Amino acid sequence: MRGTAVLLAVLLTAGCSGAPPDGTDGDLTDGWRPPPSPAPFRPAVGRCHETLAATASLADYRPVDCAELHVSETYHVGTAADAAVVPAAGSAGARAAFRECSDRAADFLGGSWRTARVAVQVVWPTRAAWSGGARWFRCDVTTADLDGRSRTSRTGSLAGELGRDSPLELGCFNPTVEGETVTTMRPVACDRPHRAEFAGLWRAPEITYAALESGTERSAAACRSVIARFAGLPDDSEMQYRTGWISYNPTRTEWLSGERRVRCFVYFAQRTFTRSLKGAGPAVLPVV
Structure with a gap:
């Protein structure tokens, strides 16, 4: 019994104070990357949509490939200035977003959208998403009549459309x-x-x-x-x-x-x- 007890004590001591197994350093956490901080949803550029909306939520975000039939196309996503609520129509924040969308539209289309049967629209997060920290605005482009009201479906991206002969001009x-x-x-x-x-x-x-x-x-x-x-x-x-x-x-x-x-x-x-x-x-x- 004495010999068995001595042997057991040696084994316990070796298990507690011995070197870690080969190929490990004994630290279980130093090689792990910390999880990313949670971030609000932000829409993607280069996606098309079956409708043209003034606001968009994650629940309603169902983009389609631009080769499919669609009404609008997202060509830029900007970052709005921080504010308590979504900028109202006519406010300085809303005008700044539209100006950025208009400028970026010329680069995307290859020409001035006002010289074509094209309309630009700013799409904002919902009030609930804004309260949750969303600060993006989406720039969408769509074909439109001269009065800017009638939107028509199309297939294919409008990228570079006005940089060449186009029926929309x-x-x-x-x-x-x-x-x-x-x-x-x-x-x-x-x-x-x-x-x-x-x-x-x-x-x-x-x-x-x-x-x-x-x-x-x-x-x-x-x-x-x-x-x-x-x-x-x-x-x-x-x-x-x-x-x-x-x-x-x-x-x-x-x-x-x-x-x-x-x-x-x-x-x-x-x-x-x-x-x-x-x-x-x-x-x-x-x-x-």
Whole structure:
């Protein structure tokens, strides 16, 4: 019994004070990476969506491959300034986000989105996600009518679309006019008979949206100057006798976001052309 007890004591001592097994250092934690800190959901760039929304939550985040049918495409995700609540429409934070989205859209598309049948939208986190620490805003692009309201589905990414000949670029149109209201603008190739053509943009002053909508004289003068530069005409009082004009203002939402560029079109009620009027000059567009 004594010999057995001595042997047991030796074995216990060896088990408690002996060297660690070969290939180990005896420290069970020093080789482990600490778990990452929890972070709020942040959407991905380069994904497309079946709808165009003003807010997005993780529960509703179901992006699709851009080769599939979709309505909008995320081309940039920015970081908003910290604030207690999601920036409201027209606030400094909302305008800053739209300005960043607009600038990044030109890089993504390869040209100015305001010169194409394209619209830009800022998508914000939900209020619950914002309260949980989300501070992102998503920049989405979509095809749209000139009034910025009708969105259409498409397949394929819009990356670089305006850096090459694109059917989305504003060109020639056949408008439908009821009284003094343009109800439709149907795109048509400029070598086909048409009565209107995109001439360029003018930047409206910092006025109310109601003043912009009612300021016909301001729009007429600004668009005539744009048309004069586009068509190679003298920018004088006789411009009103050479061509008509159509203008498309930013939407109310775009205006609140800080967008001030107004689209201008050469327009003729009766006369048609089968060529572009860019640089046409007084011989083609005389005083009548």
